[in-house]
Amino acid sequence: MSAEKTAISPTRAQDFPEWYQQVIKAADLAENSETRGCMVIKPWGYGIWELIQQQLDRRFKATGHQNAYFPLLIPLAYLEKEAEHAEGFATECAVVTHHRLEAVKDPVTGKTKMIPSGELAEPYVIRPTSETIIGAAFARWVESYRDLPLLINQWANVMRWEMRPRLFLRTAEFLWQEGHTAHETKEEAIDETRLMHGQYEEFLRDHLAIPVIPGEKTENERFPGADMTLTVEAMVQDKKAIQAGTSHYLGQNFSKAQNISFTGRDGTVQHAHTTSWGVSTRMIGTIIMAHSDDDGLVLPPRVATQQIVILPITPKEDTRQAVLDACQALASTLRNQSYQGDALRVHVDTRDLNGGVKKWEWIKKGVPIRIEIGPRDIETRKVCVQRRDQAVSEKQFSEKDEFIQRASDILGEIHNNLLARATAFRDENITVCDDLETFHAHWEKENPGWLYTPWAGTPEQEEVLSKQHKITIRCLPIDGVKLPATGGKCILTGGETTVRALWGRSY
Amino acid sequence: MSAEKTAISPTRAQDFPEWYQQVIKAADLAENSETRGCMVIKPWGYGIWELIQQQLDRRFKATGHQNAYFPLLIPLAYLEKEAEHAEGFATECAVVTHHRLEAVKDPVTGKTKMIPSGELAEPYVIRPTSETIIGAAFARWVESYRDLPLLINQWANVMRWEMRPRLFLRTAEFLWQEGHTAHETKEEAIDETRLMHGQYEEFLRDHLAIPVIPGEKTENERFPGADMTLTVEAMVQDKKAIQAGTSHYLGQNFSKAQNISFTGRDGTVQHAHTTSWGVSTRMIGTIIMAHSDDDGLVLPPRVATQQIVILPITPKEDTRQAVLDACQALASTLRNQSYQGDALRVHVDTRDLNGGVKKWEWIKKGVPIRIEIGPRDIETRKVCVQRRDQAVSEKQFSEKDEFIQRASDILGEIHNNLLARATAFRDENITVCDDLETFHAHWEKENPGWLYTPWAGTPEQEEVLSKQHKITIRCLPIDGVKLPATGGKCILTGGETTVRALWGRSY
Ligand SMILES: [Zn+2]
């Protein structure tokens, strides 16, 4: 494969959505199934999810949360209690109506068909999210203010009947975690909402090398039933936005609908203030779109299924075993090293395949570091080091012992490099916009990037602009986000405002 | 609470099934939900499942398996391909027939009801198990013998519409792992089936302190679609059996139905030999019934959500802080120790509650070691140690430093103690039976235990005996299981036989 020809075709520039599909295929991450809109997550992709789970789970536990598990099926009556919430999910619910199958012989074909039977008096929906069923449990569990806060998380599958599915980013079934908490006061619940929002921001930055913009959703974009939705917004390489995680303050909406009430410190019966927050396998789609290149997947080291792959170079039969032994010995030594608190994940590719084929396979799979060891390297005690964040042709020869010492640092450098690259790209593609004409013109461009504007419009005005340009306000960035200064007058109404809105197209 | 009065009422002897429910309630492990037959697994119960998952997952990976994830919903057409398998699950399938809800105002009550809408042309069932959908993926993945073996595991929820649900032991939805593998030859597939069967036996013994009898199921009791089903059978304290895990050799049944075919070494197209194997949250029910006593849950140390709970005794305000500090310091030191490769799980109960209330709560929750530290203990550098495998009234005062050194050993002693106790109980309650009259009489007893007999009957004869006494052949124990010698003639037919059958009542 020459330097000009890329491993993935088409390239990002040629056709970004198709490039995305091809990266997934080349890395063997996932595939479509015959179940409409549902994917099979293959081992290389599921490995990323396992690492995301482990690392997020530690953060949840360190902040006082406990895992639990609630039923997959939600009684319709639960949904009916919170009208706004139910409406938000009604058009995409998978409904279970029968609890049996009957074998019926088709009189025409003679084949046996399975027919639904045993109709349920009360149908169930497969959870699109679990506020209602977890709320029902909370209502049973809470009696007094002493029972609060309740800090629960669930790792689960959920289902939303998506009409235009896309692997990882939008699938009918997806895997996620959903935190659900109940608190005595509004202030505590809002603190929790912000705490988990901050955890997501840190996680994306420090584990996935994705520099998100944290902010609040406008009323139009809020979670159905929430009083406040906080979001972390990632920019990917076609300059679209991906909502990578959300944290909701639900006020007393669900607690009133479901009667999560308690006897307060003053003896009066009060309703709890609840929150919910989640991230999903969509994060894998975000990683792919944020970091990968025209040669395939580029994995941030902390969630790389394998961080280092060692490729034995065995040109001659008589040195073959010595090379294999040296590779296995290096792998064992490296596995005793750690990066960010976890043992290094190292794989030796001993398959009897052409070296170039193997090398390109690991490039396309996004492994951060590739090591080659041949017969001569054993004598010189050197290794050939190649990094996924550098050009395919780049290589460094390193003393083996020095590499062992530096392996963890190199992973850290790769992480920092990916993060710096993504941050620079994001900042280049967020433009301050103070006047309406420029605003309208901006969205005519190809891959237009985001605009940052002063904003004082109504929800209706926001909707008109959104529909006109197929954009949304991604968020109103929170204080502390470093974005350039803008003027003080709303881009639409001209009214004085301190609110700033970030507009963009999104997945 | 006096020594005579037990924390759980009724006792095991009084009403075993009700005792079981009360142990779960007192330990706060799980509860029923409004979703028919589905449970909520509460944090203390889910913690056990997390530990089971972690520890089993390491074994799966160490034996070469990789995790992946497959769709929750299975097209009916998949089930129709393997008739025997489909029949086995048809009566307990949850069927999804619609993908939308519509809000309809009830003309009588004025209330808004949600009505299923958007009927699917092809309904789906929620997976009762995933042989068919994983087989469909395997058919796509396998082309050549070089693609084999495929060694895949999935952690997932499954659903079987149970008519008589019981927390953990039989619930409509449950959590499990299902291994699915495909091999080039029958021999390799059978080796895999036996390997995982052995893993389950070891896991139950070495992690859960449950001495199972490993064996093969008779044709009558096989998994629908399997050629061979291996099982591990646990005896619980009412002398009933629980099938704690199964490993199936599926022959070419699924690979022919689903066309998992490959080009072999000789160039011919062949069908793969497949296996599947699984254990579920049912194991938590088995733990409860195997080890718990009339004071509540008794947890085997390796899967105890907390292994050591430290209870500060703070009678006076002026020494209170010193006691709390000593408790936290001890906890930190202990968390740096490990038992069976995992850091000790230690909790300090700082709640402002009566000491007796707290102590009994941890007894009922089954924590292996309870430590009390009071003001005087700080001066003497002693701790009061109480063990869940000993009487509630027993306590040992130990030098703090010595306890720190020995904590891991004590957990090991508790494990061994539980295992020895369960093994003795099991062996006392397996009776050799060589004649039919004794056999028939045995099942008239209350809590009759298991019988071990020479067996050469037909499946039909087995079914007659089974129905007559509400028993089943739990397994034909594999070679190497130490059971007493029996005569050589089939208990029913009188024919010479080397086959031995283990009969019992089961959950
Ligand atoms: Zn109320």
Ligand SMILES: [Zn+2]
């Ligand atoms: Zn075929």
